[in-house]
Amino acid sequence: MPELPEVETIRLGLLPYLQNNIITQLKIYENRLRWPIEKELQQCVGKSIQQLSRRGKYLILKLNQGNILLHLGMSGRLHLLDENSPRKKHDHVDFILQDHKILRFHDPRRFGAILWTNKEDFLQSHPLLKNLGPEPLEVWTLENWLKQANKARPIKSILMDAKVVVGIGNIYANEALFKAKIHPERLGNTISRNKLVKLQICAQETLKEAIICGGTTLKDFQNVEGKPGYFQQHLWVYGRGHKPCLICKTFLKEIRLNNRSTVFCPRCQL
């Protein structure tokens, strides 16, 4: 489901409800997520939520002692519900809150993850976080990007590589490449500096616009209130394979690149 804009939308939606709330109970109905939920997660019970932040596509609940790391995988959702809301299929975990609301984790494909860490420096030391690249809207420098992009590797693969920059998944990679007018299969080290500068800017603009729209809703995505995002109305290429380019009317091509569906305009993107 979620790329950076969707996770950020969820974070912003949850923030007012979670900040300073206390987790009074943890109910695990299904612990077989991407990794089995570990017993230590029970340590969150009785702790207050001091901060809700994000690193890449991970949500981080900073408690007065310890941290919960949450990843939504492809199909994960978080909902805030009233106490005693009936459980539905694929509702796997409930965090019961002091004000009798429930933060409920729902994930049909179970590619998501819920992890616990006590370490102060987990952003730097946790095996799942320590190798993540820069945040695209904060610390993604041009020098770093030019260095990373200078590889004999398709530019779309580079852009989607979380070690290069976090948060850009398949939708926004397709969109950013269209806006920058770069063919997704072009090797990074054959692209001019100017074009790479443009691509970085286009990627950032695309993410910012999507956050403003509340994310993209295709099938699964809903925000915390269960409402969809509206960025899909702004999509130029993603999901539009074989339809006319919105700029030049040429039929968009759809190929598979690294086993991900890739849509581009063969005339606009060179």
Added chain:
DNA sequence: AGGGCGACCTGAGGGC
């Protein structure tokens, strides 16, 4: 050493 790709899951949709 770095990058490609299979694997992890369920469900939806299309073709027959």
Added chain:
DNA sequence: TGCCCTCAGGTCGCCC
């Protein structure tokens, strides 16, 4: 209706 195939917003970890 049902079976079988493919595909889906992520990403780890194996293998080359």
